[in-house]
Amino acid sequence: MNEQINQEIKENYLSVLESIGIACKKADRSPDQVTLIAVSKTKPVEMLQQIYDCGCRHFGENKVQELVDKYEKLPKDIHWHMIGHLQRNKVKYIIDKVDFIHGVDSFELAQEISRQAVKHNRTVNILIEINVADEESKFGVSFNDAETLVLQISTLENISIRGFMTVAPYVDNSEENRQHFVKLKQLSVDIKNKNIDNTCIDVLSMGMTNDYKIAISEGATFVRVGTGVFGERNYSM
Ligand SMILES: *Cc1c(COP(=O)(O)O)cnc(C)c1O
Numbered sequence: 001m002n003e004q005i006n007q008e009i010k011e012n013y014l015s016v017l018e019s020i021g022i023a024c025k026k027a028d029r030s031p032d033q034v035t036l037i038a039v040s041k042t043k044p045v046e047m048l049q050q051i052y053d054c055g056c057r058h059f060g061e062n063k064v065q066e067l068v069d070k071y072e073k074l075p076k077d078i079h080w081h082m083i084g085h086l087q088r089n090k091v092k093y094i095i096d097k098v099d100f101i102h103g104v105d106s107f108e109l110a111q112e113i114s115r116q117a118v119k120h121n122r123t124v125n126i127l128i129e130i131n132v133a134d135e136e137s138k139f140g141v142s143f144n145d146a147e148t149l150v151l152q153i154s155t156l157e158n159i160s161i162r163g164f165m166t167v168a169p170y171v172d173n174s175e176e177n178r179q180h181f182v183k184l185k186q187l188s189v190d191i192k193n194k195n196i197d198n199t200c201i202d203v204l205s206m207g208m209t210n211d212y213k214i215a216i217s218e219g220a221t222f223v224r225v226g227t228g229v230f231g232e233r234n235y236s237m
Pocket residue numbers: 039041062083084167208209210224225226227228
């Protein structure tokens with residue numbers, strides 16, 4: 001792999017970390033309250049290894065096969081995050097490999113995660129996906145349906161509901177997404193305060209390359225950054 005590209009990725013990674021630090025400081029938060037998930041979808045393992053060598057231990061993938069392939073090839077102390085829409089019949093391939101499944105938006109999917117988790121004798125952390133702007137094209141449940149889904153899923157074995165995630169709308173001015181982050185934070189506080197069994201609401205997965213600084217100022221604990229670390233994705237490769 002091209003040495004210059006590798007160097008660029010390392011520099012990008014360190015500069016995103018630095019920006020996270022600055023955003024935390026501005027928001028009067030400690031930088032260890034925010035975890036950078038490097039979204040590595042479509043990128044080769046050599047690139048992931050570059051930032052692993054700089055200390056990155058959280059990677060996000062959105063395709064089951066790709067996550068499994070990369071899991072096999074990279075060091076075992078990586079925390080893998082499944083951030084894409086997960087089909088029920090594929091849960092079994094990743095259940096023993098992921099730390100977090102972001103994007104759970106149905107009871108049926110949660111049931112399958114629970115079933116596989118029991119089989120593998122482990123507990124899996126999940127995040128409930130919220131479609132914050134009610135976009136037709138997006139996965140996730142509405143704010144109104146969130147509590148009901150949490151209550152249903154909380155009855156399942158070997159699942160720990162850790163909080164919420166969202167993919168905010170694509171906007172030209174990222175400030176437009178602040179309102180959604182504020183609402184999602186409020187939802188997480190409201191539901192945390194209900195002390196529902198099997199929930200430990202301490203994670204808020206929001207913010208991507210274009211809006212992670214704003215998300216941090218509104219309480220994100222996971223930011224999912226792809227382009228900002230690895231550069232533009234080329235889906236035709
Ligand atoms: C691709 C993706 C990201 C990263 O997007 P960037 O804009 O490249 O930072 C974050 N979250 C999810 C769910 C994604 O699919």
